[in-house]
Structures are given as structure tokens and as C-alpha cells.
Amino acid sequence: MKKFILGGLAALALAGTASAEDIKQLNFGIISTESSAALSKSFEPMLKDLEKAVGVPVKAYFAQDYAGVIEGMRFKKVDLAWYGNKSAMEAVDRAGGEVFVQTTKKDGSKGYYSLLLVNKSRTDLNEVKDVLDCSKGLNFGNGDANSTSGNLVPSYYVFAINNVNPSNCYKNVAVSNHEGNALAVAMGQVDFATNNTESMDRLAQSRPDDFAKIKEIWRSPLIPSDPLVWRKDLPSDVKAKIHSFFLGYGRLGTPEEVSRAREILKTTSDGWGPFVASSDAQLYPIRQLELFKSKLKIQNDEKLSADEKKSKTAEIDGKLADLSKLMETTPNM
Structure with missing residues (x-):
């Protein structure tokens, strides 16, 4: 691990000539999965340690939604950030971002699951087919448009492949963060909502009474653990310090330092474990999912002619083929 980190530092040092002296403060973006106060308390100890490692103040950056953090990076108000995979993809494509490490779980695993939740009192809602009946007039709690588990994954696996458009199917579609959706289910404000296993683990600890009121009726395929993304145009020596900190955090140092970091x-x-190296290749499965969703939308669009559908789906098939080749030649894909 030490040789790997030192090798990475050398490569980063050759990547540019800008100096760390140009950076007076680093802003760390945090997506709004729950209240800013709870997230700030959660991230503060690690950000304080990052501050010591890079030698400049590190401040948490919050926005009302995921797009706010993405736009913050685009306009250089955010230097590095914790994203979900879908929002990371947007940051890479639109905000000059680059994935550099990936989170892991406390047990070392590198993934989590999207969920559909209902209140335990709802004996009529027990599986996916129960919430796909548009005649019921259900109220649906959807996730942020840039959320992987709260929006992208269920929009494909639950709605798109079942030819259901939530906007047309449900009495009301409310959009909130993971915590807001879970609490809306617990309080009976919506009939069902999207969420994920990470958020539910947090809720079980912070609000056990509300957690006890909720049941899971659907679980997605495994989603890759969240990435951290930095601005590609950060000075190379700053990126070297950041890279070294995250790959060494909870791994390098005295036994006491390692234990404290963990x-x-x-x-x-x-609840995370030590970070692992990653890259934009982590986002390939998410890009694939987005393309599959777009293809289904085109195929089900009654406003398009047969020729238009053929042309548009052929374009997507070409992108999928290119992506498959990339995935085949990328290690660990």
C-alpha cells in the first residue's frame, strides 16, 4: 500500500505545474442525503484531519440539492466532494470533476442497495406489483433527480421496465432527500418512497422509533459504493496531498493513528471503512443504466415514428457497444 501511494504521488506530481500556494482553502461538497446539521457533524472529524494533511482550511459545502453541489464544483466553489454515482457522473461530465477514490463499508464491502419503503401498517403494499397499480391513487416519495439510489436505479428497475410513468400513475409525486422520504413513509405522508440501505442504517441509529415503522418491499441489484470526486484542474501538488490522505487514512501511521482514523x-x-483507489471507470455501469433507461423511454414513446425510434435506438446501441468494450478492457469491471 505504501509503495502504491508513493507511486501515485509521483504520477500526480508530474501532472501539472500549478502550485499549492494558489489554494488558500478547500471546499468539500457534501450531497444532501439528510439534514446539513447531521451531515456536518458526521464529516467534521475527517475533514479536520484532511485540513492538517493538506495544510489549508477545509470547509464543508452544502446545497439544497445534489445539483447545487455539482454546480458548486462547476463554478469552482467546490474543490472535492462526496457524491453518489449518478451525481458523480454529472460532476465528471458537466463540472470538470474526476473520480479518485471510492468509499467502502465497515466490513470492507464496496456496494449498497436502492430500496422501496412503505409503512408497516400497510398490509396492502408488500411487493413491487402492489405499487405499480395506477388505479390506487398512491402518493409517491421520489428521490433527487441526481440521486443514484433515490432516482436512477428505481426509475429503471421499478418503473421503466414495467412501462410505468410515475408522473402519470400516482396521485402525487413528492421529491425529497433520503431521510425526508423515510420519515414521510414513517409518518404516513406518502404511501411509498425510494431510499437506500445506507440511509436506513443511519436512520436505525438516529431515529429508531421511526425506523421501526418502516418495511422494505423491494431491493435493487448491488450499486457501487460512493466515489469522491475532485476538480481535475486542482494543482497537482494539492491533489497529491489529498490522494495520499484518503488512501492512507485508516491504513498508515502508528497503531493508535490507524485505530483513531478507523x-x-x-x-x-x-459508517465507512478505509478508502480504495478508483477512477471514472467506476461510473461505467451507471452510464450503462442511464442508456438502457433512455432506450426504453424511446421505445415506449408513442409520439415518435417507427423510423425515429429506429434511428434513436441505433444511436444508443452504438453508445452501449462502445461502453461494453471499455468495460471489457477495464480491470475489475
Whole structure:
């Protein structure tokens, strides 16, 4: 691990000539999965340690929604950030971002699951087919448009492949963060909502009474653990320090330092383990999912002629083929 980190530092040092002296403060973006106060408390110890490692103040950056953090990076108000995979993809494509490490769970696993939740009192809602009946007039709690587990994954696996458009199917579609959706289900404000296993782990600890009122009726395929993304145009020596910090955090140092860092990671977000190296290749499965969803939407669009559908789906098939080749030649894909 030490050789790997040192090798990475050398490569980063050759990547540019800008100096760390140009950076007076780093802003760390945090997506709004729950209240800013709870997230700030969760991330503060790790960000304080990052501050010591890079030698400049590190401040948490919050926005009302995921798009706010993405736009913050686009306009250089955010230097690095914790994203979900879908929002990371947007940051890479639109905000000059680049994935550099990936989170892991406390047990070392590198994935989580999207969920559909209902209140335990709802004996009529027990599986996916029960919420796909548009005649019921249900109220649906959807996730942020840039959320992987709260929106992208269920929009494909639950709605798109079942030819259901939530906007036309449900009495009301409310959009909130993960915590807001879970609480809306617990309080009976919506009939069902999207969420994920990470958020539910946090809720079980922070609001056990509300957690006890909720049941899961659907679970997605495994989603890759969240990435951290930095601005590609950060000075190379700053990126070297950031890279070294995250790959060494909870791994390098005295036994006491390693133990302390791992305890901090356990209380960050829903509970993390040490970070692992990653890249934009982590986003390939998410890009694939987005293309599949777009293809289904085109095929089911009654406003398009047969020729238009053929042309548009052929274009998507070409992109999918290119993506498959990339995935085949990328290690660990």
C-alpha cells in the first residue's frame, strides 16, 4: 500500500505545474442525503484531519440539492466532494470533476442497495406489483433527480421496465432527500418512497422509533459504493496531498493513528471503512443504466415514428457497444 501511494504521488506530481500556494482553502461538497446539521457533524472529524494533511482550511459545502453541489464544483466553489454515482457522473461530465477514490463499508464491502419503503401498517403494499397499480391513487416519495439510489436505479428497475410513468400513475409525486422520504413513509405522508440501505442504517441509529415503522418491499441489484470526486484542474501538488490522505487514512501511521482514523470512518455517513483507489471507470455501469433507461423511454414513446425510434435506438446501441468494450478492457469491471 505504501509503495502504491508513493507511486501515485509521483504520477500526480508530474501532472501539472500549478502550485499549492494558489489554494488558500478547500471546499468539500457534501450531497444532501439528510439534514446539513447531521451531515456536518458526521464529516467534521475527517475533514479536520484532511485540513492538517493538506495544510489549508477545509470547509464543508452544502446545497439544497445534489445539483447545487455539482454546480458548486462547476463554478469552482467546490474543490472535492462526496457524491453518489449518478451525481458523480454529472460532476465528471458537466463540472470538470474526476473520480479518485471510492468509499467502502465497515466490513470492507464496496456496494449498497436502492430500496422501496412503505409503512408497516400497510398490509396492502408488500411487493413491487402492489405499487405499480395506477388505479390506487398512491402518493409517491421520489428521490433527487441526481440521486443514484433515490432516482436512477428505481426509475429503471421499478418503473421503466414495467412501462410505468410515475408522473402519470400516482396521485402525487413528492421529491425529497433520503431521510425526508423515510420519515414521510414513517409518518404516513406518502404511501411509498425510494431510499437506500445506507440511509436506513443511519436512520436505525438516529431515529429508531421511526425506523421501526418502516418495511422494505423491494431491493435493487448491488450499486457501487460512493466515489469522491475532485476538480481535475486542482494543482497537482494539492491533489497529491489529498490522494495520499484518503488512501492512507485508516491504513498508515502508528497503531493508535490507524485505530483513531478507523473509528472516525465508522461514524462518517452511514459508517465507512478505509478508502480504495478508483477512477471514472467506476461510473461505467451507471452510464450503462442511464442508456438502457433512455432506450426504453424511446421505445415506449408513442409520439415518435417507427423510423425515429429506429434511428434513436441505433444511436444508443452504438453508445452501449462502445461502453461494453471499455468495460471489457477495464480491470475489475
